[in-house]
Structures are given as C-alpha cells and as structure tokens.
Amino acid sequence: MIQQEVLNEIFVPNQLAQVLETVAQSNKNGNLELDYFGVKVREGKYENIATLNKKKQQKIKQQQQQQSQQQAQTQQQTADYVEQDDIDDKYAKQIQFDDDENLDMDQIQQQQQFQDTQAYNINENIEFYLTSEYKTLRFNDRKALSCLVGIKAKEVHQPQVPQQIEGDAQNQFNMDQQQHSKVGVDLLCVIDRSGSMSGEKIEMVKQTLNILLNFLGPKDRLCLIQFDDTCQRLTNLRRVTDENKTYYSDIISKIYANGGTVIGLGTQMALKQIKYRKSVNNVTAIFVLSDGQDEAAISSLQKQLAYYKQTLTIHSFGFGSDHDAKLMTKISNLGKGSFYFVNNISLLDEFFVDALGALTSMVVTDISINLENIMQNPYDAISLSKFYGQEKLNYQNKTIHLKIPYLAEGQRRDFVFQLNIPYINNNVQSENVVMFKASARITSSQTRETIEKQAELVIRFVDESQLINEEQDYFVTEQVFRVESAEVIKDALHKCQNRQNQQAINLIGNLISKVQENPQLTEKVKNIVADLEQVKQAARQEYFNKFGSKQMYQIISNNYNQQGINAKFDATGIQLQQEEQSQFQNQKQMMWVKKVQYQKKCKP
DSSP states (O other): OOOOOOOOOOOOHHHHHHHHHHHHHTTSBBOOOOOOOTTTTTHHHHHHHHHHHHHHHHHHHHHHHHHHHHHHHHHHHHOOOOOSSSSIIIIIIIIOTTOOOOOHHHHHHHHHTTTTTOOHHHHEEEEEEEEEESSEEETTTEEEEEEEEEEEEEEOOOOOSSSSSHHHHHHHHHHHHHHOOOOOEEEEEEEEOOOGGGEEEEEEEEHHHHHHHHHHHTEEEEEEESSSEEEEEEOOOOOOOHHHHHHHHHHHHHHOEEEEEOOHHHHHHHHHHHHHHHSSEEEEEEEEESOOOOOOOOHHHHHHHHHHHOOOOOEEESSSSSSSSSHHHHHHHHHOEEEEEEGGGGGHHHHHHHHHHHHHEOOOOOOOEEEEEEOTTTTOOOEEEESSSSSSSOOOOEEEEEEEEEHHHHHHHEEEEEEOOOOEEEEEEEEEEEEEEEEEEETTTTTTEEEEEEEEEEEEETTTTTTOOOOOOOOHHHHHHHHHHHHHHHHHHHHHHHTTTHHHHHHHHHHHHHHHHHHHHHHOOOHHHHHHHHHHHHSSSIIIIIHHHHHHHHHHHHHHOOOOOOOOBOSOOOOOOOOOOOOOHHHHHHHHHHHHHHHHHHOO
C-alpha cells in the first residue's frame, strides 16, 4: 500500500491514462496499490499526460533558473576570489610583495619628454582598419563575404640585421639596443624545477637566464620564481643594473631540480607580485617554463587572472617531447602570449630573446576594439555567420568587444569574420551601405597618451545589370587563408589523435594544392604554406607522438594570434635553428636572435 508517494513525473499511453483517471475518481477516499509499470495513485489524485507534461516543463524551467543563479553566484565568487588556500598560507603569507625596487626617476622624466622628442607617434603610426574581400556586390548576389577588423603598429625604427654581429657590427648592435628600448619591462620568470627538469634542461634554463641579463637594462626589472610542488620567490622585482646582475647570477647558480609540478603555485606567486608592487613599468610579462603536466593549471590560472585583473602578457616555454603542449598553449592563450616549443634545448635562449625583443618594442597597450553592426532594412537580413579565432566572443546587441594587452612595433592583429549575404530586395540602381562601424581605444606604452581611432565597412550594392570590374582584396584573402589553414591543422591534429594519420596528411595536402592554383595568392601566403608542409611531416605516424602534436598545437596558436616562432624540423626529426625572419617577427626580434646565434657559434 503506497499512501505517501505522489506521482510527479511519468508518461503513460493515453489509453492507460484514461483507465487510471477512472480508477482514481472511484477511489477518492481510499488507498490504491496498483502495480502496473510502477504507476501509483493516492486518494483519487491522478494527473493526466497534459498536466504531467506541463509540470515537466515547469520543472525544467525551474532547473534552468537554478543553474543561472548558480552560474551568477560562481561568477561573483570568481570576481571576489580571495586566496584562502594553501598557496597563501605556505608560500606567500610572509612575503611583502610591495618590496619592488623603485623605478629610476630620471627614466620617468625621460619618458615624459618622449612625446615631444623620440616617442613613437601613435596618431601617425598606428593603423586601424575595417575592410572586406570584395567592395562591390550585386543586389541579387548570395554569398559569404569575408571581412576583417585590424590594427597595425608600423615599424618606424628598423635596425638592420647584420649577417655576423662582430666588431663594428657588435658596437652598432649595442647602440641600436639602447636607442630602440624605449620602454621598461617588468619580467617575472616562473621556473619549473621539478625532478624531470634535472640535468641538461635545468642547466640550459640557468644558462639562458644569464643570457637574458645581457638583454635587460636599468629601466627593466626582473623577478625569479621557482616551483615544484611548492613555490619560492627567489628575488623581488629589482632593476637589472650592472650591480644587480651579479646578484641575479648568484641566485641563478643555486637553482636545482627536485619535486613535482604544480604550475598554479608559480603563476599565483607571480600575479600577486604584479598586483601588489609599488610602481608599474611600461610593460609587464610572465615567462612560464615547464616540461611537465598539471591538469589543474588552467583552472587555477583562469581564476587568478579573473581576480587580479592586470594588463600583462604570458609566454610559455614547453621543454622536451613529454610536456603537455595543449596545456602550455592554453596558458599562453590565456595570457595573450606565445607558446614556444623547445624540443632542442639548445634553442631556448633564442626563443627567450625573441619573446623579450617583442616586449621591449611594445608601443601601445590596453587596446580595446568595438565592432558594431549598424545595418538597417533591407540590409539587416545580412548576418554575421562566423568569427574566426580561439576565443568565444559574445555578439550581444550586434556588438563585439575585443581586448589586446600590448602591440609591438611591426606587429599587427587581424580579426577575420564572415557575413552571409542573402538576396537584397531594393529598388535603387546602386547604393553605398555602411554595414559596420569600429572603434579602437589605445594607449601609448611610453607616454600613456590615449587616443581613439574609427573605421567603417562600406559596401557598394549595384543592380544585376551592372558590370563589376573589381579585383578581390588579396590582403583580406591572405588573412582568411591564415585562419582557415589554422582550422584545417586543428582538424588534422584531431585525426592524428584518432590514428587517422594518412587522412590528416591528405587534408593538408589538398589545402596546399588548392592554394597553389592561385599563383598570386601562393606568393603572399608562402610562409603559411611552409607551415603546412611542416604539418604534413608532423602528421606522419612515426613523428606525431615524438614532436608532431606539439608542433601542430604551436602552429595553430601562433597563426591564429599572429605572433611567435613556429618550430621547424628536418626530415630526420631534428628541430632546426631559425635562419630567416619569421612572418610574425619584427626587425629587433630577429636581430637579437642573430646575436645569440653568433655568440653560440663563437663560444669555444
């Protein structure tokens, strides 16, 4: 006999429902035990199918509301994130993070004078644009139109890269280095010293850190943090003067490998140092160096970045064939930086100075871009069908917001999107239509001057009788190929992970063949084609698990983000030294890499 249970959710055939309805009504004052598909009726109360469906929908709605409330609560908890875990208690509680060395006041005064003398002129040298692959369309065209919004910092100072940096060339290099480094950098190196880093890896890290000191100067500050399954701040943020270089070298010499790998401990310590420092330099960056795996690292870093809310860049350096390249790529993407794949440990110093070269040539910071759809009837039928990239963007109220922490001289960021153009019913013969407006708010890294730039996407629509004598904009086509090739590489990576290596190779080969049908485009995207050839090799079964998957993760990330150096391997699987300027390097980065290569060549 079941008296206390009430039927809340059950679906039965309509005929059975009618029977139960009758039985229920005839037993209003009694208790009924019915063992038919587990259906129970109490005191004549029975709910029919329509009622049950309604209650089901109400319960689903209630659950959705509860989920929304929980998500809002989680977001609030993230915003109010307070470090009450073992990180603070064990490793950071006794540290006074406001013990950073003061910046040189003479340097600050010089920076204030830059606006009238040597400062990078952001009004003249920053280009902001909004454009499309085709500028004229017919009203009866039905097509996908590729567009992009982008920002570029023109390379005004272009130091020449000598073939060999010696003698007079060495002196010129030092002079160019001092003149070209107009911004100061706060750099925090987060170093994995776990047991797996022992031997050649940790020794190369120590050697590279000492080389790094030669590329930093009195306007820069350096903080060293080491982690295993604990965390230790080895130095405070202090200026890299000649006197302090001796201090740093002594600290570096005492680094040794031991313990496990908890990357979140290191990034937590670094972000606390950044948040609580007394003074802030022009540019802030974190270098994360690790050969390990840490599943909790991304969740930890996401919470830390949400709480500390600092403008910074994070570059990650993954060592060897056994590190988690997917993890290291996610770390650099969260920090808007680059992932450097260090399979050949002897190349670490070259990758370090490449990243540092970009940091010391930053010209704008805190870049905020707004892209707004302003199309009116009948053009409001046009829809934004795709926005390429690794970030999930909100397209609320027909507006997209983009954030970029820094942009170096010679760098650019191009965000590609696609519009779906339907048949447009209009009675006019032709019309210029402003489809999107964009604005960019940027701040000079040197003078802190803030300006705003505007751009519009204008398409001319004509009737079907008119001829269109217009060539496609190959710059847009080039950027579309860049992001679409990154998506194809991502598909190839997934196929290789499912042991479909030959299908992955065919996928890349077909893309190369397709672009080679257009010689004009092939010349413009030759660097991307070279990356695709590398991916074909990386997808081979004998290479994929050794280095191929890590190389593919790196190429996907760098080609989306337009920064970093893509690793290259020869036919035997040996990682190669960089010989030519990469597609995302500026002149300064290449010159610094050349200097390190020459110094190693001359080393006895």
